[in-house]
Amino acid sequence: MQILRAVAFAVAALLAAIGIAHAQDATTLKKEMVGQWELSTTERSKTCVVTMKGDAAAQGFKLELEPACKSALPFTKDIVAWNIKGLDIVRLQDASGESVIDFTEVEAGIFEGLRQGEGVYILQDLAAARSMAKSMDQMIGDWAMVRSNGQPICGLTLTNTEADQDNFQVFLKPKCDAAIAQFNPTQWRLxxxxxxxMSKSGEVWQFEADDNAQWRRVPDTADPLILLRQ
Structure with missing residues (x-):
């Protein structure tokens, strides 16, 4: 009987500790979310500034949406408050406390949320988002694909012309290497x-910036493909 009591006591203590940890996680996230955020489509063609506050509101906490939000992202007209649900869900909610869109963190300071029938939306720190926008603007223009020996094998132009909701148009220049011409990318995004x-067939090539201010295709290979700004 004493053993059963000890086990029960240990289980209760463990559950209490888990509950405290969960409460701390939610409290920490709440503190981190107070401030200005950018709500946007994945490619940032439509954006909205959300100011989350720590003041209590009905069903959650207060927030402010910039006036342009309702025209840029119509679903935001229903958002009146925000809250933390569970351990890691940031909820933008309506007057009844129901979710308009739920976000989960996918990397430090960047949250993703899905609206059925519409697609994925991004919530990220406003300053970081504007820094990324500046970076994207710097991507627009002419590029060359080269091999590791520096030999150019193709030229391409990245544009800011929308191809669809998430991507922009890219154009290959004449006389490209056969492998590049076969891939024939038509869209791009940062x-x-x-x-x-991305090609019309859905094939995707990814490039990451390296320490030499150039972009290498990943995963890396013995004879890497490199993008250089012209």
């Missing part, structure tokens, strides 16, 4: 620090 090139 996503989580990578240049993403």
């Amino acid at each position: 996503e989580r620090g990578q240049i993403i090139l």
